[in-house]
Amino acid sequence: MIYAQTNVLLTEQVMTGLRREAEALTALARDGGTRTIDRAIAERSEPRGVQLYFLADGRGVRLAGNLVNVPTEVGADPRGGVFRYVAPPRVDAQQGVDAGTRLAVAIPVPVGPDRRLIVGRDVEDQRAFADKVRRIFLVGFGGLAVAGLVGGFMVSRLVVRRIEDINSAARSIMAGDLARRITTGGNGDEIDGLAQNLNRMLDRIEQLMGGLREVSDNIAHDLKTPLNRLRNRAEAALRENGGAGGYRQGLERVIEEADELIKTFNALLLIARLEAGAVEENMEVFDSGALVRDVAELYEPVTEEAGLSLRIDATGGPQIKANRQLIGQAVANLIDNAIKYGVRNGGVIGVQVVTGPDGLDISVSDQGPGIAPEDRERAVKRFVRLERSRTKPGTGLGLSLVTAVARLHGGTVRLEDNGPGLKVVVSLPKRLYSE
Secondary structure, three states: OHHHHHHHHHHHHHHHHHHHHHHHHHHHHHHHHHHHHHHHHHHHOOOOOOEEEEEEEOOOOEEEOOOOOOOOOOOOOOOOEEEEEEEEEEEEOOOEEEEEEEEEEEEEEOOOOOEEEEEEEEOHHHHHHHHHHHHHHHHHHHHHHHHHHHHHHHHHHHHHHHHHHHHHHHHHHHOOOOOOOOOOOOOOOHHHHHHHHHHHHHHHHHHHHHHHHHHHHHHHHHOHHHHHHHHHHHHHHHHOOOHHHHHHHHHHHHHHHHHHHHHHHHHHHHHHHHHHOOOOOOOEEEEHHHHHHHHHHHOHHHHHHOOEEEEEEOOOOOEEEEOHHHHHHHHHHHHHHHHHHOOOOOEEEEEEEEEOOOEEEEEEEOOOOOOOHHHHHHHOOOOOOOHHHOOOOOOOOHHHHHHHHHHHOOOEEEEEEOOOOEEEEEEEEHHHEOO
């Protein structure tokens, strides 16, 4: 393409010059006659010039010009033609003696009925220049092609090797090595991004598997006790000879233990549904402050019986669109925990609703032993019960359920020091506000 464009451009420049020369000679012949044109051609014809002329009379006899013979390739067609001619030897400073045929283009020029004039130009140098451009292009293109092939091969080998690294890591992970990770090249390309995303996915899977193992261990530990207690009470009822009344009392105890187990499994199912987003469609608009206040007031008799006082500050809560039942259950779980672990005889449980620029904070605080900072992350996991709480009744699912409810609504749960005691803050995003 470059060679062809260069050749066309050079040829067009030459033909433009020849047409201008022809127009000038035609005007000279028209104004001065045959003698004037004969003299002009004789003066312009240089033996080794690049401008070529051939002037003959009506019979074809050569009269003037530096072309010996009329080029047969140039007829009466005004577009002219390309031909080769025998040029006198030339001395070039770099190439030495240049002799032989050379390439030229020429056009016929009408100068009268008894004269035949052909004007041409030597284009051998232009052809040599165009050939040089073609050679440079071929060499450059060939070099680029070779470099492209080599570079493409190297890049493909690099990509294949990195894909093989991913496959190798995948095979190890499928074999059970969940701690294996995909190495990254460190250059931040798309494959690095893929490896990082896969590693994050593997981290999440490992975290879930660890959580599953922890839940399994905790289930074995925490559900074993109520099951044993259920069995022991059934055996005790069988051993006692208390008649119908004794059997009835034993069965009532068994039913109580069974109800606690059912509550535990219901809580597990609810948490699973929350984490799967299966209850998100039950959203409705309600007054958040009124809901928190109503739930807290239900626990006033229980707190008084435990020797605790309940302080409620839930005025001014915004209207939100959320799952009313789940928000209420989360608040109830927090108050129930505060009653269990709060200080008896004079302790205070605080329930508060705070509207901030980023959303809504619902907090429940107590003055109990609290939770150490290093244990707070574990405390919100399922079936996790800290050592100091194992003597208290419960399943270890309360904070897990609260966390699942908050996540369902796009919120978070924070455990803070109440000095003394624990303060649990449920933060709900501002997007839940009802306009």
